[in-house]
Amino acid sequence: MGNGTSIGRVRGLGSAHEGAHHWLVQRFTAIGNLALMLFLAFSLALLPDYSYGTVAGWAAQTLPATALALLIISVFWHARLGLQVLIEDYVHDAGTKFGVIALLNLATIGGGAFGLVSIARLALGGAA
Numbered sequence: 019m020g021n022g023t024s025i026g027r028v029r030g031l032g033s034a035h036e037g038a039h040h041w042l043v044q045r046f047t048a049i050g051n052l053a054l055m056l057f058l059a060f061s062l063a064l065l066p067d068y069s070y071g072t073v074a075g076w077a078a079q080t081l082p083a084t085a086l087a088l089l090i091i092s093v094f095w096h097a098r099l100g101l102q103v104l105i106e107d108y109v110h111d112a113g114t115k116f117g118v119i120a121l122l123n124l125a126t127i128g129g130g131a132f133g134l135v136s137i138a139r140l141a142l143g144g145a146a
Contacts, residue, residue, distance in 0.1 A: 040099065047096035054089040074140055083141035090133035098126040 061082060065072055076082055101122055109115040 040103070044096060044099045047092050047099065050092040051089070051096055054085055054092060057085050058089065077137065077140045078143060080141075083137055086137045087134055090130055090137065094126045094130040094133070098122060 061076070062068075062073075065076060077086060102119060105115060105118050105122065109118055
């Protein structure tokens, strides 16, 4: 490749062409989080009281249950994207980086699945 000159050391280390997509997806999930959180805040503010029965009944309706499920997906996806960038920037050993990103993926999939199952139980009347 190079003979030790400045240009020889960096030749072939160009862009991986992944940054723009990652950046856009993170911005789209941020916009989705904002819109869904505003819906959640306004619709909860309009409830007559905040007892378990009232909130569970609200969450069991189709529109709020769908919005909550989308919010869970968007929040965990957004968190995964942001933490992945943090890991890629600050964890330098390839094996450690692979392990930490694998743990991040497991944690976000597990947390998202837990949230979706919880919303499904409320929406389908399985939680008492």
